[in-house]
Amino acid sequence: MNALMTNTYPVTAADYTSAGRASADIKRKLKQLGVSGDVLRRVAVASYEVELNLVIHSLGGELSLSVYPDRVQLVSSDVGPGIPDLSLAMREGWSTANDEARSLGFGAGMGLPNMKRNADDFDIQSEVGKGTVITMGFRLA
Amino acid sequence: MTIQDMVRILQARVLIGHEKLDTPVYTACCSDLMSDVLAFVDEKTVLITGLTNPHVVRTSEMLDLKCLVFVRGKVPSDDILESAEEQGLVVITTKATAFSACGMLYAEGLRGVPVPLEWNTEDDA
Numbered sequence: 001m002n003a004l005m006t007n008t009y010p011v012t013a014a015d016y017t018s019a020g021r022a023s024a025d026i027k028r029k030l031k032q033l034g035v036s037g038d039v040l041r042r043v044a045v046a047s048y049e050v051e052l053n054l055v056i057h058s059l060g061g062e063l064s065l066s067v068y069p070d071r072v073q074l075v076s077s078d079v080g081p082g083i084p085d086l087s088l089a090m091r092e093g094w095s096t097a098n099d100e101a102r103s104l105g106f107g108a109g110m111g112l113p114n115m116k117r118n119a120d121d122f123d124i125q126s127e128v129g130k131g132t133v134i135t136m137g138f139r140l141a
Numbered sequence: 142m143t144i145q146d147m148v149r150i151l152q153a154r155v156l157i158g159h160e161k162l163d164t165p166v167y168t169a170c171c172s173d174l175m176s177d178v179l180a181f182v183d184e185k186t187v188l189i190t191g192l193t194n195p196h197v198v199r200t201s202e203m204l205d206l207k208c209l210v211f212v213r214g215k216v217p218s219d220d221i222l223e224s225a226e227e228q229g230l231v232v233i234t235t236k237a238t239a240f241s242a243c244g245m246l247y248a249e250g251l252r253g254v255p256v257p258l259e260w261n262t263e264d265d266a
Contacts, residue, residue, distance in 0.1 A: 020199040027203065044203040045179055105192050105200075108176030117180075 005033065005067045011054040011076075016104060019055040022063050023047040026074075033067060035140065042118040043072050043138050049111045049118075050076040050134055056101040058132070072138040074119075082128035090116070090124075142166060142251060144208050144231050147187070150245050151210070151235035157222055158231030164207055168254045171243050175200045181256045182206075189242055193217040198225045207231065212239045 007029065009022035027044040035043070047063070054061045054076060061078025083089045090112050097107025116122040121137035145162040148155060155162065169187035172178050175196050178188060182204055189210040190197055198221055201209055208231040211217065216234055217225075225232050235242055 017195070020196065020203075024199065024202060041183070041203070041205060048199065048203045049179060104194050104196050105173055105175035105178075106196070108174050108180075110176040110180040114176075114180040 001068050001070070003066045003068055005029065006065065008062050008064045009051075010062050011051055011058075011060065013055065013058055013060040014100075015055055016100065019052055020048055023051050026063075026065050029065070030067065030072065035067075035072065039072070039138055039140060043074065046115045046118040046136055046138075047074055049115050050074065050136070052101075052106055053111050054078055056097050056106065061131070070140055071120075072140065074134075074136045074138075076132075076134040078131045078133075080129065080131045082130055083124075083126040083132055084128050086124060086126055142249060144187075144233070146249070147208070147210070147246060147251075148233055150249050151233070151237055151242055153210070153233040153235040156216065156232040156234055157226045158208075158229070161229070161231050164231065166207060166251065169210075169243075169246060169251050170254045171239055173239075179203070182254055184254060186254050187251075189239060189246075191215060191239055193221065195221050195224065197221075198228070198230070201225070201230055202228050208233065210235060210242060212237060212242050 026047050030040055051063055058078035059080045064075045066073040088094055092113045093109040095107045095109035101107040119136035120139045123135045126132040144164050144166060166187050169189055170182050171189040173190055173192045178200055185205050185207050187208045188206050191212050193215050211234040214236045
């Protein structure tokens with residue numbers, strides 16, 4: 001099925017000031033397309049979490065939004081460093097965030113589990129030295 | 142209660158959103174950890190916090206929160222207030238500490254957001 005809309009947002013590593021701008025724009029665009037309520041909130045939260053992860057943990061990457069008639073898809077891909085132990089990374093409370101991220105109120109080890117909880121479909125692939133790709137799908141009622 | 146009631150109870154100063162003080166509020170959450178707010182809050186509620194960085198407002202935007210209460214008299218910078226205004230948030234500040242602010246609001250009937258949480262049974266052994 002062809003996408004109604006696609007958009008890609010570059011996300012810069014350690015740019016804490018801009019973190020969240022892509023997600024704010026994604027939320028605005030979805031709202032304009034008539035997405036609302038629970039789905040809009042879940043996409044917004046998952047998007048913000050994954051965008052923050054790119055800023056806090058990655059060496060840089062991008063966040064892509066695709067909107068189809070029956071679903072929204074978010075794909076985050078980065079250029080590294082990759083996650084050595086995915087099961088540990090998915091555990092609530094586990095975090096490798098630095099002090100700067102923690103001082104802003106993040107790094108509680110809730111990001112990945114929270115993305116999984118909010119998305120209808122969640123997939124994460126990671127290779128150390130190469131990078132991480134997270135794909136999330138959200139069904140539109 | 143309404144946000145106006147919260148302003149009265151907390152003897153708070155309204156920074157943004159004077160026109161929306163009659164908005165009803167039923168629940169609130171209090172945290173400086175935006176990670177937790179993002180993970181556990183799933184209703185349009187009030188956030189009481191001592192954190193004044195832009196991510197407090199951005200977190201509120203993602204969750205469609207109604208009102209931000211800054212404690213210990215904290216006032217965020219103008220650009221943060223501007224982005225709160227763009228979103229239609231009400232922002233107030235109180236001299237009370239987070240603990241006292243929560244206590245005063247709870248005593249007047251405001252309740253915490255329901256957080257579904259189950260003990261890990263393995264930890265009970």
